[in-house]
Amino acid sequence: MTDRQTPHKNTKEKKPRFNSLARFRIVTIFMLLLMMLILFKLFYVMLVEGEQWRKIAARLNPPELVMVNPIRGSIYDDDNRLIAVTAPYYRLYFDFRAPSFTQIPKDSMNRMLDSLATLISNKYAESVHPVSKQDLLKQWKKGISKKSRYWPVYKYNVSYLELKEMRDCFPLAPHRRNTRSVPSPFSRIITQEEQSSRMNPFGSLAMRTIGRVYGDKTDGLSHARNGIELAYDSLLRGQTGQAIRTYTGGKRNINTVQEPVRGADVYSTINMDVQSVVENVLRQRLTDVDAGSGTCVLMEVETGKILAISNLGKTGPGKYAETLNYALQDMSEPGSTFKTASMMVALDDGVVHPDDIIDVGNGLWQVAGRTVRDHNAHRGGYGKITVAQTIHYSSNVGVAKIIQQHYAHKPDDYVQKIRNLGFGLDLKLEIEGYEKALIRKRSDNPNRWYGTTLPWMSYGYETQVPPIYTLAFYNAIANNGQYMRPYFVNKVVDAEGNTVIENKPTILIEAICKPETLGIIRQMLYDVVWKGTGKPVQSEVVSISGKTGTAQLAGSGGAGYRGAGGTRYQVSFCGYFPSEKPKYSCIAVVREPNPSKEYPGGGNVTGPIVRDIAEHMVALERPMPLDSLGLKGAVPKLPKKVAHGNNDEIQQVFAAVKLPYAVNEKDQDKKWVAVTARDNRMELQALPLYNDKVIPNVVGMAPADAVYLLLRRGVKPRLIGHGNVISQQPSAGTPVKAGMQVILRLENVEEPKETNAKKS
Known part of the structure; x- marks a missing residue:
């Protein structure tokens, strides 16, 4: 019995070993086939589909954490007038790898580029940086050949108003479809970058003491070179914020994560x-x-x-x-x-x-x-x-x-x-x-x-x-x-x-x-x-x-007090x-x-x-005595037109020249007033300046007062003509936006001359 059972036990022990080996071989073969398939697909993507995927990758940018530059604080004189202020401006760039660039037919694209070159060359023909249409097109073609994502449209600064005017003209202006406004496909290949520059409303006056600011902002902050700007640089420059920059649909989008902190304002003793x-x-x-x-x-x-x-x-x-x-x-x-x-x-x-x-x-x-x-x-x-x-x-x-x-x-x-x-x-x-x-x-x-x-x-x-x-x-x-x-x-x-x-x-x-x-x-x-x-x-x-x-x-060099010169x-x-x-x-x-x-x-x-x-x-x-003006005993004639402006200063002038005037009691403490000639006196009435978030009414003011009020609100004035302000664009009450420019038209309004009824 024992001899017959022994082979039977050996047979049962070998059978599992055979099944395990078979399974191992099957798994190995499967893994090898899978690896071969993966390698095949990898080489296929690299060699056959590689160019296509590289084009797609070129159009994609991962989200990026970027700094948001703060607005540098302003410097004022002892009369609270701005003597150094940061004004916004823009730089425009082509993205020649944006989807819109390849989607627009070549003939249409050339026509739009030609129109934009004409628009820019005409707009800046009389500026300090004129550029010809031919030069613009020549430069742009270089950017197209390099497939640049960051090619300058115009090498110089563009104000907010100039940018707005360009975006209202072909080829950047939106199209009308039924009752809807549709953005121009061409506008999607142009990106704008907001920057800022330091302005000195009083020009070179006390410039060495006020100081200058470096143009570059490697860390997102402005840095001073000298003067008061440098002495209080850490307070003036503010603190940077943070934002997430994404690139979707051919456009850059910036979502602010942390708001920047505006710099402090410095009030100097300089008058x-x-x-x-x-x-x-x-x-x-x-x-x-x-x-x-x-x-x-x-x-x-x-x-x-x-x-x-x-x-x-x-x-x-x-x-x-x-x-x-x-x-x-x-x-x-x-x-x-x-x-x-x-x-x-x-x-x-x-x-x-x-x-x-x-x-x-x-x-x-x-x-x-x-x-x-x-x-x-x-x-x-x-x-x-x-x-x-x-x-x-x-x-x-x-x-x-x-x-x-x-x-x-x-x-x-x-x-x-x-x-x-x-x-x-x-x-x-x-x-x-x-x-x-x-x-x-x-x-x-x-x-x-x-x-x-x-x-x-x-x-x-x-x-x-x-x-x-x-x-x-x-x-x-x-x-x-x-x-x-x-x-x-x-x-x-x-x-x-x-x-x-x-x-x-x-x-x-x-x-x-x-x-x-x-x-x-x-x-x-x-x-x-x-x-x-x-x-x-x-x-x-x-x-x-x-x-x-x-x-x-x-x-110098030990030459003593009597040098060669x-x-x-x-x-x-x-x-x-x-x-x-x-x-x-x-x-x-x-x-x-x-x-x-x-x-x-x-x-x-x-x-x-x-x-x-x-x-x-x-x-x-000390106001000049009336006697020295040759007006002794004379009754001053009321002027037809007096510029609106600072209440205290206007009253001081009227008092100095003994010009009769009246101001409402409720307007006595107002800083800015309008002046009107009525009957036998000048009347002063408070100007509605709104708040600091809207454009004030500066029509009728002298340029200095108008510029002061606008710069206080962070907008850049542009003066055309000479005299007092006769019109402004945008109008009073318009909400202030970053980079906004206000055009002030100036003109000297002369009093009508008296004419004789008879001609000799």
Whole structure:
């Protein structure tokens, strides 16, 4: 039994092994066939269908996370007028791989391209960037041959209104089907990209101080180059947002995920009316004396606010532009304006008195083997004069003798007292790149302290003082001894209207000298203008006190003061007005005036600059008396037309010329009014300006007021003609849109002339 059962057991054990092996073979064969099929399909797609799929892939773009650029904050002057603002513009591009491009028949496409080229060439024929139809078509054909997705339609900026006008014309205009408007297929191959540019409504006025902004935005943010723009760049530029950019149906779509944060607004101390006066006066004087460069700064005495600052460098014959910020960065020897500081130290120490006699002899004085020279040495010098007269006549010998006699044995004591007058301070100005005054002590480097250092330093050599430091010192004299920190910005306000920075007047030194010393110095500076070297500064309109300055410029590379090109000069005048109760301080510095045009002296070259500015300031603040207009006793005739505008300013003008007017009580506090002549008076009524999200009514306004209101709402005005605004497009009440441009037509509306009933 056992022998017969053994084979039976072996047979049962082998059968499962046979079935498992068979199944394995079947699965292996199936997998091999599947792999062969996959490889076949893969090669088929690559070799046979590859071109077709590559074309499809080229038309597809995956969703992309992109940055949304914020609007850079604006900069205002002290009268809340825009002086730097970001305006939107557009760049247009062809997408020559968009589905619409291949779907439009070739003949139709060529006809549409031809029409677009005609439209653009005609539109910009008289612009600063004209382009011919032939050049456009030639450029576009290059883009077609390259199958570019990003080919420029027009290489330059396009405003919102210009873009809208183009989209209303063939071939971009939508078609009408029954009652529906259907987008033009051609418009689908053009994409628009919104960008922005920085505008300065007042042109080059104070440009170096306001600053400039770089054009590129690699990180989505605008970046400043200099000036106030750079000082407050982190606040002005705002914060970027985020958006998802998709590409569907041949069009780019952007869905905002995170809104950008608009930059903060900066309110400066600069007054553009005053700035215009300062720059025009400086420019004219530089032209008259054919100077190399010049700077002028006007400061409010009590506060230290910089009301105007102009820095002009020569760019060509008779041409000047804002180049370097000389007022803050020019490390030059100030010359005789520094004598006032030396005299203040000596008077405060009691080593001299104003009536003491100083013998300056023939104007030449030998010290340490060198000669100190007065400007009138060739005429025999001043001889014996008082201490006060050394300032009146700007005697180098007189001041040098005083300082050398009393401080030669303790020069560091003298230098420290000079530094204590403000020349040793860090003014911490907002403008990047400003320099600090450098008045060195003997102990700083004994090897570079010579027998001539102290006497030369006493009258403005051996020092390096930017003009802003000299002005701050003279401003302290005008301000009863209080040394104020100069500043350029009143406040910074964020996008929510919150004040994030507010600058207040800051006293850096409570008293720069004793009260009796201050009184003596102020009398000396008054006498400089009326008895001494500052006589060209005299004015019949306003009393001015100050000090003239003349310094030779050292040549480069150790050439000394008399280089190969002859002696070069820097002349200046620094002072304040009115003398009795100072309100403004001012410094004017001119480098390298042409001696053949005018003798290079501080009084006759720069004195008239300060005088003219002072007289302009009086005119701006004090309305001209009616008598001076030849209208005494006359009843002013009502004008037929007066520009609408600022309520306060219009009332001030009417009051100054004694023009009868009336304003409704409810409109008294309104900022903008319309003016109408009725019966025997002018009537002022509030203008409906709506809110900041709609276009205001500016018809009837002067261009300056109209531009101000429009820029405040972020739209770009375009002026056509001259005179007041007679029409605007779009009309008042239109919602403000990004990039919107408003066309203002200007015209001078003349009053009808009276005609006689009879003809002779």
